[in-house]
Amino acid sequence: MRQEDTLKFNFARELMLEYASLSGLRPAQPNPQRYLWTDAFAACNFLTLYRETKDDQFRTLALDLVHQVHYYLGRHRNDDRRTGWISGLGEKEGAEHPAIGGLRIGKEMNERKPGEPYDEYLEWDRDGQYYHYLTKWMHALATVALATGDPVYTKWAIELAKTAHSRFAYAPSPRVRKLMYWKMSIDLSYPLVSSMGQHDPLDGLVTYCELQAQADQSEGQKDWLPLHDEITDISRICEEQQLITDDLLGIGSLLVDAFRISQLIVTGKFPRKSLLPEVLEAALSGLDYYSLTTASARRPADYRLAFRELGLSIGLHAIGQMQKLIDQHPGVFGRDPSIFTLLQRLIPHFSIQREIETFWLEHRNRESQGWLDHRLINMVMLATSLAPDCFLAPSVSK
Secondary structure: OOHHHHHHHHHHHHHHHHHHHHOOOOOOOOOOOOOHHHHHHHHHHHHHHHHHHOOHHHHHHHHHHHHHHHHHHOEOOOOOOOOOEOOOOOHHHHHHOOOOOOOOOOOOEOOOOOOOOOOHHHHOOEOOEEHHHHHHHHHHHHHHHHHHOOOHHHHHHHHHHHHHHHHHEEOOOOOOOOEEOOEEOOOOOOEEEOOOOOOHHHHHHHHHHHHHHHHHOOOOOOOOOOOHHHHHHHHHHHOOOOOOOOOHHHHHHHHHHHHHHHHHHHOOOOOOOOHHHHHHHHHHHHHHHHHHOHHHHHOOHHHOOHHHHHHHHHHHHHHHHHHHHHHHOHHHHOOOHHHHHHHHHHHHHHHHHHHHHHHHHOOOHHHOHHHHOOHHHHHHHHHHHHOOHHHHOOOOOO
């Protein structure tokens, strides 16, 4: 590594060890602060640290985190009259299929009950299940499976995918294409927010394809149920989806999905190759808009959301890796010159990634109330930006 990269990697290591302590992972606390989105990135980060350092403590932290997430977010809340696994399975069977009932978000407030009035602002603080958090955890489990060589993590991810798709995807009427709920109740019995997340179908399609590709290569998976029907179904939901966004985290997600799609195309495991330039074009539109309205980049730390900016930074790292992948497989992408054109148009935006990291690496900015209000997620997302390898390309060994 270059000296600068070594310093960043070492700081990512410090951040993740601090996160393990603050969130109640190490030493293990009776009521740890588990939050599904943050923990999905954290699991990948621990595996990146393990891959680079060969230090077994990071592999152990990743596996312990998976166990905690399943035990706390796969079960009903302490303040709920219901107990046990969300899936309704008994203790032994539930432990063998810990994600088959889905996983709670991990919000502080309990979910809104049926008939309880909807409050748009209060809903952000209420528990339940988010589809896009579940797909992040599916990806984390797939990453753990590759790092450990244990296919049970892929099996758990596929079980989660099948449950999530069956509950979140619905047809308003027989002649209308399916939609997806954005947020559902803890037991997945009713929607809490009926609108569809803008990028949820895309993220679901990419994740399902990732899991199916991994299952196809795994020994001992003959009894696993395939995701072919879910892939076909969600691919149709993706049709005519408006992908363009000005949200920094959303733009970053598009860039990450573009890289994941390109990896699947190389292996022949993605059904809609034409989607790749569409995703890149949408991300580029968002970046062009951001570059023209850079007022947010000049705001003080208290008025900025670090984790959303860092999501964009991670996405720009993904495009850097995507360029290398395409250079290694020119024959696979050579028939679509639009991809090369779009990548060239993205290059001028790479400086944004350095600007975001530099800003949040400043100690005084991490002392701001804006940072501290979302401390754990900010720490983990910064660590991912500084050491993104396993999150972006879990199958690439070093």
